[in-house]
Amino acid sequence: MSTKKPSSSSNITIRDVAQLAGVSPATVSKVLNGIPYVSPDTHARVQAAVEQLQFRPNSIARSLKMSRTSTLGLITNDLEGVFTMSMMRGVEEVAAEQGFSVFLCNSYGEPERERAHLQVLLDKQIDGVILMNGFRVHERGAPALSLGNMPVVYLFQYTRTSGIPSVIPDDFGGAVTGTQHLLDCGHQRIGVINGPPNYEATHIRLAGYRQTIEAAGLTFDPALVRAGKWYESFGYALTNDLLSQAEPPDSLFCMSDSLAVAAMSVVRERGLNIPRDISVVGFDNRAFAGHQTPPLTTVKLPLVEMGRLAGELLLQAIKAGKPADEIYRVPCELIQRASTRLMASPESGVN
Amino acid sequence: MSTKKPSSSSNITIRDVAQLAGVSPATVSKVLNGIPYVSPDTHARVQAAVEQLQFRPNSIARSLKMSRTSTLGLITNDLEGVFTMSMMRGVEEVAAEQGFSVFLCNSYGEPERERAHLQVLLDKQIDGVILMNGFRVHERGAPALSLGNMPVVYLFQYTRTSGIPSVIPDDFGGAVTGTQHLLDCGHQRIGVINGPPNYEATHIRLAGYRQTIEAAGLTFDPALVRAGKWYESFGYALTNDLLSQAEPPDSLFCMSDSLAVAAMSVVRERGLNIPRDISVVGFDNRAFAGHQTPPLTTVKLPLVEMGRLAGELLLQAIKAGKPADEIYRVPCELIQRASTRLMASPESGVN
DNA sequence: CTGAAAGCGCTAACAA
DNA sequence: TTGTTAGCGCTTTCAG
Numbered sequence: 001m002s003t004k005k006p007s008s009s010s011n012i013t014i015r016d017v018a019q020l021a022g023v024s025p026a027t028v029s030k031v032l033n034g035i036p037y038v039s040p041d042t043h044a045r046v047q048a049a050v051e052q053l054q055f056r057p058n059s060i061a062r063s064l065k066m067s068r069t070s071t072l073g074l075i076t077n078d079l080e081g082v083f084t085m086s087m088m089r090g091v092e093e094v095a096a097e098q099g100f101s102v103f104l105c106n107s108y109g110e111p112e113r114e115r116a117h118l119q120v121l122l123d124k125q126i127d128g129v130i131l132m133n134g135f136r137v138h139e140r141g142a143p144a145l146s147l148g149n150m151p152v153v154y155l156f157q158y159t160r161t162s163g164i165p166s167v168i169p170d171d172f173g174g175a176v177t178g179t180q181h182l183l184d185c186g187h188q189r190i191g192v193i194n195g196p197p198n199y200e201a202t203h204i205r206l207a208g209y210r211q212t213i214e215a216a217g218l219t220f221d222p223a224l225v226r227a228g229k230w231y232e233s234f235g236y237a238l239t240n241d242l243l244s245q246a247e248p249p250d251s252l253f254c255m256s257d258s259l260a261v262a263a264m265s266v267v268r269e270r271g272l273n274i275p276r277d278i279s280v281v282g283f284d285n286r287a288f289a290g291h292q293t294p295p296l297t298t299v300k301l302p303l304v305e306m307g308r309l310a311g312e313l314l315l316q317a318i319k320a321g322k323p324a325d326e327i328y329r330v331p332c333e334l335i336q337r338a339s340t341r342l343m344a345s346p347e348s349g350v351n
Numbered sequence: 352m353s354t355k356k357p358s359s360s361s362n363i364t365i366r367d368v369a370q371l372a373g374v375s376p377a378t379v380s381k382v383l384n385g386i387p388y389v390s391p392d393t394h395a396r397v398q399a400a401v402e403q404l405q406f407r408p409n410s411i412a413r414s415l416k417m418s419r420t421s422t423l424g425l426i427t428n429d430l431e432g433v434f435t436m437s438m439m440r441g442v443e444e445v446a447a448e449q450g451f452s453v454f455l456c457n458s459y460g461e462p463e464r465e466r467a468h469l470q471v472l473l474d475k476q477i478d479g480v481i482l483m484n485g486f487r488v489h490e491r492g493a494p495a496l497s498l499g500n501m502p503v504v505y506l507f508q509y510t511r512t513s514g515i516p517s518v519i520p521d522d523f524g525g526a527v528t529g530t531q532h533l534l535d536c537g538h539q540r541i542g543v544i545n546g547p548p549n550y551e552a553t554h555i556r557l558a559g560y561r562q563t564i565e566a567a568g569l570t571f572d573p574a575l576v577r578a579g580k581w582y583e584s585f586g587y588a589l590t591n592d593l594l595s596q597a598e599p600p601d602s603l604f605c606m607s608d609s610l611a612v613a614a615m616s617v618v619r620e621r622g623l624n625i626p627r628d629i630s631v632v633g634f635d636n637r638a639f640a641g642h643q644t645p646p647l648t649t650v651k652l653p654l655v656e657m658g659r660l661a662g663e664l665l666l667q668a669i670k671a672g673k674p675a676d677e678i679y680r681v682p683c684e685l686i687q688r689a690s691t692r693l694m695a696s697p698e699s700g701v702n
Numbered sequence: 703c704t705g706a707a708a709g710c711g712c713t714a715a716c717a718a
Numbered sequence: 719t720t721g722t723t724a725g726c727g728c729t730t731t732c733a734g
Contacts, residue, residue, distance in 0.1 A: 013727055024705040029729055037703055059474045060415045061727035064710050069411070071475075074455070079440045089430045092457050101471060104425070104455040106443050120452060123410045124422075233642045258639075265616070288609075291584045364711055375721045380713055388719060412711035415726050 012053050021049035032057060063125060072102045072314060073121040073129035077109035081134025082286070083303055087155060090307020091130060098315055100127070114144040122150070128314045133157035137168050137200055151317035155310040163325040165317075167310045169301050171201045174332030175208025175253075178281045178299040181334055182251045183216050185279055185342055191242045191249030193235060193259045194227035202227065205255050205283065224249050235262020243270060251279040251340075257286040260296055264339065279340040294338035302330045363404050372400035383408060414476060423453045423665060424472040424480035428460035432485025433637070434654055438506060441658020442481060449666055451478070465495040473501070479665045484508040488519045488551055502668035506661040514676045516668075518661045522552045525650040525683030526559025526604075529632045532648070532685055533602045534567050536630055536693055542593045542600030544586060544610045545578035553578065556606050556634070575600050586613020594621060602630040602691075608637040611647055615690065630691040645689035653681045 014032075018025045023042055030038050031046045038046075049055070063069045072095055076084055088104075095102045103121060107114040114131075121129060128151035131143060142162045143152060158166030182190050192209055195202040210220045226242050228234035235254065239262060242249060252267075254260035260282030264274055272278050274294055282289055282298035289296040309330060313323050336342075365383075369376045374393055381389050382397045389397075400406070414420045423446055427435055439455075446453045454472060458465040465482075472480060479502035482494060493513045494503060509517030533541050543560055546553040561571045577593050579585035586605065590613060593600060603618075605611035611633030615625055623629050625645055633640055633649035640647040660681060664674050687693075 014729095015727080025728080026705055026707095026730075027703090030704090033729080039703060042704080056470075056474055058415075058476070058727050060411060060420070060476050061710090062729075064409075064411045064415050064712090064727080065729050067710080079443060080436045085431045085436055088455070089457060092430060092455055096456070096468070099471075101454045101456070101475065103452050104439070104443055105447070105452070106440060117447070119407075120450075123407055124452065125409070125411050231642055232639065233644060236644070288583065291582055293584060293587070365713095366711080376711090377713075377722080378720060381720090384713080390719060393720080409711050412726090413713075415711080415728090416713050418726080 012055050014055075014057065017046065017049045017053055017055050020053060021045045067125065069125045069127055070100050071124070071126045072100050072311070073105060073117070073126045074102050074132060075105040075107050075114060075117050075121075075129065076132040076134045077107050077114075078134030079104075079106040083156065083301065084132070084134040086303035087132060087307035087310075090304040090309075091132075091155075091311045092307075093304075094308050094311035094315065100315065111144040118143060118145040118147065122147070126150075127318045128152065130155050130310050130314055131157070132310075137171070139200075151314055151322065153310045153314045153317070155306060158327050160327070165313050165323050165325050165328065167306050167313070167328045167330065169303075169306060170329035170331050171204040172208040173329070174283065174299040174301075175205040175255075176212045177332060177334045178253050178283065179209045179212035181297070181336070181340065182253060182279060182281060183212065185251070185275075185340055187251040187279060188218065189221075189224060189247065189249045189251070191252045192225040193238050193242070193252060193254040193263055194225060195230045195255050195259075197227065199230075202255065209253060230256045230258060232258040232262045235259040236266055239263040239266040243267070249278075251281070253281045253283075255283045257282040257284045257289045257296060257298055260298065260339075261288070261292060264292060264296070274339050275341040281340055285335050289335070290337065292339070297337045297340040298335050300333045300335045302332060306330050363406050365406075365408065368397065368400045368404055368406050371404060372396045418476065420476050420478055421451050422475070422477045423451050423662070424456060424468070424477045425453050425483060426456040426458050426465060426468050426472075426480065427483045427485045428458050428465075429485030430455075430457040433635075434507065434652065435483070435485040437654035438483060438658035438661075441655040441660075442483075442506075442662045443658075444655075445659050445662035445666065451666065462495040469494060469496040469498065473498070477501075478669045479503065481506050481661050481665055482508070483661075488522070490551075502665055502673065504661045504665045504668070506657060509678050511678075516664050516674050516676050516679065518657050518664070518679045518681065520652050520654075520657060521680035521682050522555040523559040524680070525634065525652075526556035526606075527563045528683060528685045529604050529634065529650040530560045530563035532687070532691060533604060533630060533632060534563065536602070536626075536691055538602040538630060539569065540572075540575060540598065540600045540602070542603045543576045544589050544593065544603060544605040544614055545576060546581045546606050546610075548578065550581075553606065560604060581607045581609060583609040583613045586610040587617055590614040590617040594618070600629075602632070604632045604634075606634045608633040608635045608640045608647060608649055611649065611690075612639070612643060615643060615647070625690050626692040632691055636686050640686070641688065643690070648688045648691040649686050651684045651686050653683060657681050 014025045014028050018028045028046050031043050074091055092102055105117040130153050132155040138157050140157050140159055152164050154164050154166040158168050194206060214220055226238040228238050252263050254263050260280055264280050267274055267278055274280055282296045285298045285300035289298050309328060317323050365376045365379045369379045379397050382394050425442055443453055456468040481504050483506040489508050491508050491510055503515050505515050505517040509519050545557060565571055577589040579589050603614050605614050611631055615631050618625055618629055625631055633647045636649045636651035640649050668674050
């Protein structure tokens, strides 16, 4: 009894092609791999044979010989994280473009699982691996398993000590962009609804906000800032609180779209119009941002782009040697919708 | 010049182990694969050598020999679909449990890309593949490429003609559950906010609703039903319209959580209390459902479970031969939260 | 320009 | 119980 299951891919090998074309297997291999010094004539005969037999080279055999698998690993700590999918899409996209497949692994944030997955991936001879955080930019140490000289890239997390290239969003720049936009709209008292203190983004975005308003000659006023958690249910109280003070803000920069949705709802309940009476800017550019009434202006987290960059860095490392082990900060673009209104510039405005 | 890049996994082979243990490679292979008839003594020596050398078998070589890769393919038409992640998690979970890795591929719904991915996966000798729809249960035809006898499972999509096992949610049963719950709460006029007609779920869920109220002796009233699209922005007008009629419904069954969120907001704006004045039930059990005020009672789409089942069916087919090519409908459970209130049963109630 | 030969690391008869 | 042998399907010197 043969234990070999009938492979679904046809069982024709390079020898069959060689035989049909009347050449040696070595020659077939050469035309398959585009190695020069093959006469046009043989080249054509081989190609015809390949065609006729519908031959597909067995990439396992090739991998065994070459020690390359054209395969990447992608390990995430949270497969259901809010930001996971888009980054994954970016990674998958570049990988597919360059003929690579990607293994998907979920570590649930447990080092032991990360180790186990890395071990399997190492056994399967993948060419490189991306370690991705699904919901929070964070500094972390080395991979849970020593990877020898296999290329690694960190995504949505970073390290300063392990010599691993890292791709993260430019939260600071994003906050600057959002704040500047509100400033450009003519606002002077920009309120902030922020996330929890155990997220780096919370602090970095606030810093970006602060620097921008100060650069505009305004004074940073802690009374305009509230912080809680990222999701909607926290936005209601925070916004109500912020708007209840004597000198309420004239605009709101919410550091997540979920918070912005809550904020808009509170603003509406108070009988104010967005953007006439008050502008609202979000952060993230989640799918629902464009479906709000009015559609939410927001600072976009460049997730797909980040995934792509991580993939590109990894492939580059695989093909050409280690890329600079820097921290790559991808810019966050402002997505302008209807929850803010650009005022006429002073020069062109009505006097 | 060697083109062989220094493999990150150590280069020790089964021969090194054999040598150190003073046995033949074949013997090492036997203990590695748990084949009996190896003396306890040699077994121990081999294991010691494996340990000492930190030996890890090269799974590429093993795959070449055995024509099995312990690898699955997962192709989705929408990597960023709302339901994609959870199903993926289920698949990844069972795969990892059984020592399989999964290749992730995005076809963007284009047959040409599906074909290309399948081709690559076939070349890489995967053991089986799951074709998953990321956002909509739909009937579809055969895979874009003939897969020979490689096992396939459809997930969140199905076929009646291609002999492929399919896993989908029991939308009908879910609608029955949700409706029955509202009935149990004592409601008599259950309004429905539904999705667009080009989704099968729209019709199936409505049918489930209808059958349930009719089974309870009530008459199906089209005036209680509204339909638009799945997402929030459509929920406002639909709900307002529904509540504005002469005899408004006493409860709302929204066929998506997004619609339910909109409905709740409208209800609140009209000064009604949930659940005192009106109950609201959603569908899907999205992450945000539990964060609403009040937390939303909803019918859960069993996405992780479906992913797991699809994975299990596939692995079973790989290991033991094709499973019955049926359509597996996974039940939708009611997640009871605070937007509905179970009334005391008639018997035990105050007279 | 082409082919013969060796071997990637492993498993599976078959013999001993 | 163990070892010898013969490949899996491919690539790559190296000789012709």
